[in-house]
Amino acid sequence: MSLLPGSAFLGEESGRSEAYDQAQYHWIVDPIDGTRDFSRWMPEWAVIIALQYKGEVVLWFSYLPVIDEMVYAMKGWWAWCNGEKIQVTPRKLSESFICHERHKYFMRDGNYEALLEVCEKADYYKSDRTRSYHYLAQGKTDAAISPLNYMYEIAPYMLIIQEAWGKVSQLTGEKITEEYTNALFTNGACHDEIVEIFSKDR
Numbered sequence: 789m790s791l792l793p794g795s796a797f798l799g800e801e802s803g804r805s806e807a808y809d810q811a812q813y814h815w816i817v818d819p820i821d822g823t824r825d826f827s828r829w830m831p832e833w834a835v836i837i838a839l840q841y842k843g844e845v846v847l848w849f850s851y852l853p854v855i856d857e858m859v860y861a862m863k864g865w866w867a868w869c870n871g872e873k874i875q876v877t878p879r880k881l882s883e884s885f886i887c888h889e890r891h892k893y894f895m896r897d898g899n900y901e902a903l904l905e906v907c908e909k910a911d912y913y914k915s916d917r918t919r920s921y922h923y924l925a926q927g928k929t930d931a932a933i934s935p936l937n938y939m940y941e942i943a944p945y946m947l948i949i950q951e952a953w954g955k956v957s958q959l960t961g962e963k964i965t966e967e968y969t970n971a972l973f974t975n976g977a978c979h980d981e982i983v984e985i986f987s988k989d990r
Contacts, residue, residue: 792813792815792839794811794812794813795811795812795813795814795815795839796808796810796811796813796814796815797814797815797817798814798815798816798817812841812842813839813840813841814839814840814841815837815838815839815840816836816837816838816839816840816845816943816944817836817837817838818834818835818836818941818944819835820833820834820835821833821834821835821836821850821918821941822834822917822918822919825918831852831854831855832852832916832918832919833852833854833918834850834851834852834918834919834922835849835850835851835853836848836849836850836851836944837849837944838943838944838947840943844863845863845943845944845946845947846862846863846947847861847862847863847947848860848861848862848944848945848947848948850921850922850944850945850948852918852919852922856870857869857870857922858870859874859921859922859925859926859948860948861947861948861951861952862951863947863951864951865951866951866952867925867948867949867951867952869922869925869926874925874926874927874952875925875927875952875953876924876925876927876930876949876952876953876954876974876975876976877927877930877975877977878975878976878977879930879975879977879978880977880978880981881906881909881910881978881981881982882909882910882911883911883930884910884911884912884929884930884931884975884978885910885911885912885913885914885923885928885929885930885931886906886907886910886912886913886914886929886930886931886932886933887913887914887915887916887917887920887923887924887929887931887932887933888903888906888907888913888914888915888916888920888932888933888934889915889917889933889934889935889936890915891903891915893934893935893936894935896935896936897935897936897970899935899959899970899986902959902985902986902988903933905985906931906933906982906985906986909981909985910930910931916932917932917934920932921945921948921949921973924949924952924954924973924974924975925948925949925952925954926952927975930974930975930977930978931972931973931974931975931978931979931982932945932971932972932973932974933959933971933972933973933982934970934971934973935959935970935971936969936970937969937970937971938969939969941969942964942969942971945971945973946964946971946973949973953975953976954973954974954975954976955973955974955975955976955979956971956972956973956974957971957972957979957983958970958971958972959971959972959982959983959986960983960986960987961980961983961987972986
């Protein structure tokens with residue numbers, strides 16, 4: 789690619805470009821994150837571009853064109869929204885506003901009962917996806933829970949949450965990998981409480 793010679797490309801529609809496995813730099817692009825919102829003329833869809841180096845996202849942009857909101861981060865340089873620094877909150881689970889993916893995904897993954905328990909213990913919750921990561925990084929919400937993801941969908945968001953001083957893991961606390969990509973993004977303060985709930989034998 790001319791912008792960064794020797795880099796490769798990973799996209800939702802196009803898949804991996806040639807020589808993807810050999811490249812150290814990978815561009816991750818999702819031109820419409822939130823396809824259903826987009827198709828119904830709803831504003832909460834985003835254009836996502838991220839740069840990955842040796843498997844780690846180092847640069848990330850997420851733009852919501854309808855409301856002109858740009859959230860972005862570079863590794864080691866904080867998280868930003870439209871030119872202003874942003875940061876997560878210190879709220880515990882009982883005070884938290886939780887965003888989560890659709891119920892059917894948790895049912896499919898066997899985590900629906902755990903999701904219900906988290907929501908019962910939280911102050912408030914709603915089903916949301918694309919903009920939930922923006923809200924979390926800005927301190928408007930406190931956790932975003934998403935099972936059954938493709939890595940290209942969640943890898944970019946990992947950087948923005950970490951640069952906003954949040955925490956990222958699998959639902960049961962392990963590191964997110966390409967092989968298993970359920971994801972828990974939080975403010976850090978409520979993270980262990982949620983991990984404990986999802987780690988229970990049911």
